[in-house]
Amino acid sequence: MTRVGTAGIERAPENLFQDPVLRAEWDERAVAAPGGDMHQGSAFAADRMRRGIRVVPLYVDGAPLLVTVRRLPILGLGIASISRGPAVKADVAPEELVQIPELLRRVAHWLRREEGVVELRVDPWAQESASLRDAWSAAGFSPCEESFFSRHSMWIRASAVRGQSEEALFAQVNATKRNEVSAARRAGVSVRRLEAPDVVLLANVADIVNETAVRRGFATIDPARTLPTWSDLMRAGQMEVWLAELPDGTLAAVETALRHGERLTSHHAGSRDLGDRAPVGVVPLLRWTLINQARIEGRIADLGGADIAGHRQAPEPGDRMYGLYTFKRAFGASWVEMSGAHRIEVNPLGARLRGALRRVAGGAR
Template identity: 20%
Template structure:
């Protein structure tokens, strides 16, 4: 039976996800709370005989001028036990009925599943694969590298390719000092991300976003900063959920690229993740186009160089909940999305310029 959890059960819900075979921070209630300024979250458990088997967080976003919502389950659902997969045929119809009651016109999801059979099972219950032209394959990255970090630090370091071990040690031998920061250090992070965004030609978020992230996520997130002679040279945010950690935001100052500080920074991220119980480190996405001609080939090579396992997820899927409205969405949404992205980019650029001016 599917049930909406009570407000006082969010901690219990997040613990179930953290202790599942495949934890995903994007499905937690705490992450949904962080994102609740843009989406309205709902958290459900599917239980049999009182035993929770499947968890799913649904984010609802209202259509302009209409009382209907797009439902999105980032990296969901979560199979809380391996036997949960056998309950999916009963889970999906109950979820669809519930979302219809909530005013949803479509459900979008991108589960952290890698089995083609699971993709076929989604198609069998009415989901349609979404073909994205985004460089990372969708809202969430379709491909990534994940490194097993369960070993003791010395053994783990020894398992990393020799050249990368050298690059990891190089910064500290040349005066770079790493430390864990706080909200007060977000300006240092912003300096790094703004320098990176100017080089890579993308618009980042404003300081308030990262300050709120650190505040809401608490001990589940860490801001780690690398400095040389009190000058910030690299910075990053890492998130952990159960046995899994993710390198979500980060960069280095181009001026200090010769220090190779980002290699050492990623090692510090792994050590922090291990201290929180993580045994796997996700480099948070590589481009779908991994050819040498790709403008993101360097990013792919950097993340590959640590020796992790290449992981390809099944990608995005959508299921109509209200077929006519879904058809309208499919027909007109591309124009709406382009307009929203343009407006959002303008707002972020204005906010960033204000931060720089300060």
């Protein structure tokens, strides 16, 4: 490892993701530990590398931090990104939270010296506050477009309460959803967990996710790129797949869940359009099963966001995402305001040149 001055920033060993012991140690600290996130782990790093993106794993003040860098051919002029890092505990103290922007500013300037980066974009999973906004500004960061579909999230913290019973948690679900879950059970719908990769089943899951995305007007996933990453995540114990099946074995709905930090996070979901064959409550039963699993593990049930580009506040009646928002609220989820994505230019001239070249080239990053 090479330490740069007294900045407390050093590169991880070059064989980090090839050595199973080093890889497991990294994932334990970057993904499984409190505040950890899948996007800081080895499976996500492998996904980026398959896409031709440079991966730069660092230790910053002794803690792991995964950085990716996209460079222009010949000229370089790289833009670095840090997804969901550094680790931010769900109940982090305010005085710790406001230190994050300065830490990332140090990383940005290190990346300029060592990697030729002109700009750093970050989106740590940090809850919004006035003091954090001030800290971003003081460190030289400004808000930028989100790299994820949603900026905010919806959490059920009650699932993480020690000793919480299934009955008590289920009582917090609204009456309509409780009735739908019960109806699906009476109809013989079963939910099972796929914990190890199964190529055929995962391909079916991706098909259902995409069918649903098309029906709802959302972006689809690319199975050729996504399935290897799902398999890596499952082998690392960071993802599982839940399958809802009808009594005749028909796969009716699916949901993938990420296990990281203090959370069990809903990731991808979808359902078949089965018409009259679909019993009432298939999707609610599937979602409740994930929430109850979070309770069993003592984790926050993170149901994901309900905001989209151009509309980052909580949806209101008539908004496109209002239905999804009310669906999640029906299970007891609360809106969690996040700080969102920020950027800092460490070489303003280089950043402007890169932007001009991107526009000429048609917007390639």
